[in-house]
Amino acid sequence: MASVGKSLLLFLCLVSSIVFVTPDDIPDDWPPKDEKFKYEAEGLYAEDFDLEIGKGLKTFERNLDDVFTCRLSYEIPKGETETWRFTLNTAADKSSYSCFAERPGPTNSELNFKQFKMSLIGVNEINYGEAYGEPSVSLPAEEYMVDKRKMEVLSLDGFKGHLSRLLAVARPHSVHEEL
Template sequence: MASVGKSLLLFLCLVSSIVFVTPDDIPDDWPPKDEKFKYEAEGLYAEDFDLEIGKGLKTFERNLDDVFTCRLSYEIPKGETEEWRVTMSQSPDLTAYSCIIERPGPTNSELNFKQFKMSLIGVNEINYGEAYGEPSVSLPAEEYMVDKRKMEVTSLPGQFKGHVSRLFAVALMHHPHEEL
C-alpha cells in the first residue's frame, strides 16, 4: 500500500510540474516566417535561399572555411520564386569538398531554367558531378556536362531542356607531397 501512495505522490508531482501552453501563449509571429533555414558547423554549411527570377544571369554563392566556394549561376526568365538549399561539406581528412544545390522537400522544381552552371572554387579537381531533373533521376548526358578542367557542372546550350532539381559535385584538394 505504501508503494501505491509513493507512486501516486510521484505522479502528482510530475503532473504539477508540467507547463501547459495554450494557443494564447504562442506569439503571433512564431515560427518566424521570414527566416530561412541555415546551419553551420565545422566542415559543414547549409542554407536555404530564393532563386531570383527575371532576365539575365543571376549568381548565388557561399563559402566554407574560407577555402571552398560553391557558386550557382543561372537564368530563369519567368516563373514563381522557389526556395532552394545549398549544402557544402568537407571530408574529415580535409582532402575533399562536396556541394549540393537543390530544391528541398518532396516537390520537384517547377521552374524552367534557360541555363545553369555550378562552379567549385578553391579546389583542384572535380572527382564527380551530376545534374538531376528530378531529385533522384539524372538528367540525360546530352543535356549537361561536368568540366573537370574548369571545375563546373553546366547545362549544354541547345541541348538542355530547362528542368533541373539538384546539382551535386565532389572536389578533391591536392596537397603538395613532401620528400622524405
C-alpha cells in the same frame, strides 16, 4: 507473450511523453517568414536561399573553411520564387569537398531554367558531378556536362529547363611542403 507486453509498455511510455500543441500555443509569427534555414558547423555549411527570377544570369555563392567556394549561376526568365538549399561540406580528413544546390523537400522544382552552372573554386579535380531533373533522376547526358578542366557542372544547349538538384564532389589543392 512477454515481448508483446514489453512492446506495449514501451509504446505507452512513448505515447505518454508526446506533448500535444494546439494552434493557440503557436505564436502568430512562427515560423518566422523572413528567416531562412541556416546551419554552420565544423566542415559543414547549409543555407536556404530564394532563386531570383528575371532577366539575366544570377549568382549565389558561399565559402567553406576559407578554402572552398561553390558558386551557382543560373538564369530563370519567369516563374514564382522558390526556396532552394545550398550545402557545402568537407570530409573529416579534408580530402574532399562537396557542394549541393537543391530544391529541399519532397516537391520538384516548378521553374523552367534557361541555363545553370555550378563552379568550384579552391579545388584541383572534380571527382563527381551530377544534375537532376527530378530529385532522384539524373538529367540525360545531352542536357549537361561535368567540365573537369574548368571545375564546373553546367547545362548544355540541349538542356530542357527542368532542374531539381545539382551536386559536385572535388579534391582540394594539395599543400606543397618543402623537404
